[in-house]
Amino acid sequence: xxxxxxxxxxxxxxxxxxxxxxxxxxxxxxxxxxxxxxxxxxxxxxxxxxxxxxxxxxxxxxxxxxxxxxxxxxxxxxxxxxxxxxxxxxxxxxxxxxxxxxxxxxxxx
Amino acid sequence: xxxxxxxxxxxxxxxxxxxxxxxxxxxxxxxxxxxxxxxxxxxxxxxxxxxxxxxxxxxxxxxxxxxxxxxxxxxxxxxxxxxxxxxxxxxxxxxxxxxxxxxxxxxxxxxxxxxxxxxxxxxxxxxxxxxxxxxxxxxxxxxxxxxxxxxxxxxxxxxxxxxxxxxxxxxxxxxxxxxxxxxxxxxxxxxxxxxxxxxxxxxxxxxxxxxxxxxxxxxxxxxxxx
Numbered sequence: 327x328x329x330x331x332x333x334x335x336x337x338x339x340x341x342x343x344x345x346x347x348x349x350x351x352x353x354x355x356x357x358x359x360x361x362x363x364x365x366x367x368x369x370x371x372x373x374x375x376x377x378x379x380x381x382x383x384x385x386x387x388x389x390x391x392x393x394x395x396x397x398x399x400x401x402x403x404x405x406x407x408x409x410x411x412x413x414x415x416x417x418x419x420x421x422x423x424x425x426x427x428x429x430x431x432x433x434x435x
Numbered sequence: 436x437x438x439x440x441x442x443x444x445x446x447x448x449x450x451x452x453x454x455x456x457x458x459x460x461x462x463x464x465x466x467x468x469x470x471x472x473x474x475x476x477x478x479x480x481x482x483x484x485x486x487x488x489x490x491x492x493x494x495x496x497x498x499x500x501x502x503x504x505x506x507x508x509x510x511x512x513x514x515x516x517x518x519x520x521x522x523x524x525x526x527x528x529x530x531x532x533x534x535x536x537x538x539x540x541x542x543x544x545x546x547x548x549x550x551x552x553x554x555x556x557x558x559x560x561x562x563x564x565x566x567x568x569x570x571x572x573x574x575x576x577x578x579x580x581x582x583x584x585x586x587x588x589x590x591x592x593x594x595x596x597x598x599x600x601x602x603x604x605x606x607x608x609x610x611x612x613x614x615x616x617x618x619x620x621x622x623x624x625x626x627x628x629x630x631x632x633x634x635x636x637x638x639x640x641x642x643x644x645x646x647x648x649x650x651x652x653x654x655x656x657x658x659x660x661x
Contacts, residue, residue, distance in 0.1 A: 357528065358501055358527065358528040359501075375546070375547055375548055377546075378546075378548050380548070397548050398548075415525070415526075416525065416526050416527060416528045417528065418524070418528035419528070427524060427525040427550070428525055
């Protein structure tokens with residue numbers, strides 16, 4: 327997905343919310359593949375990374391957990407504990423499980 | 436290993452031929468069609484040229500960024516190197532991203548924020564080499580590994596050093612430090628715990644990034660008064 331497309335799709339979250347894309351169970355995610363995972367937010371942490379703020383949001387879908395990390399911000403409106411969240415991006419394996427860097431996200435009910 | 440290189444200038448080409456010679460598979464991405472065409476003709480075994488803008492996700496994808504073990508961005512433009520590094524990490528999850536810093540003023544930007552695992556700045560490298568050349572009896576940091584969690588340091592021992600004349604195992608090194616090599620009269624010695632350190636030895640030590648360990652190492656190898 328091109329960067330421009332992502333910026334565009336980020337600015338029109340409503341369109342994405344209308345169509346529920348299929349999500350992959352986190353336990354089935356293949357490292358370094360482009361996937362969408364869906365889960366409940368269990369942990370929100372503002373972590374400084376090299377002196378810059380960054381937000382780490384962990385979601386749990388019952389099979390495993392994954393963490394989305396957004397750099398340059400401490401909070402995202404609507405991203406709250408217990409909320410269901412879709413995360414689309416490249417799954418990067420780390421010591422703490424899969425991480426997604428600056429992924430596309432969609433808030434769910 | 437599959438190594439992708441963004442930037443087919445002298446740095447990128449040199450790296451490619453060296454790495455290919457040691458058996459790695461190399462792909463160089465360059466946005467100058469002429470360069471790519473001429474270089475492709477003078478084929479080097481193990482090196483493939485890819486034409487395109489490395490700042491373009493599509494180009495990186497078709498070059499095989501998703502399978503790459505290492506990505507190095509060595510263009511002459513720091514902003515390009517940053518964008519390429521970010522894309523390599525964020526979009527393709529490349530395990531090791533190395534970026535070249537052209538202008539030392541930009542060095543502060545080359546962090547994990549931008550997907551950079553290791554930033555290589557020639558001025559900074561030269562400075563530490565000069566420091567190493569001129570500083571006998573001081574601790575010189577050569578290389579930072581694992582994002583600063585480990586450092587490779589060098590100490591040239593003088594007669595003031597409390598470690599001279601003692602075995603490595605008895606030289607009060609901090610627990611989280613290891614002497615990985617001793618250079619004595621131009622020869623590299625792989626040290627055993629029983630090796631007795633001598634005046635003039637260049638010791639290469641791997642230790643954690645903590646300042647306490649560095650201070651303890653300084654006391655053990657350089658002496659208290661420094």
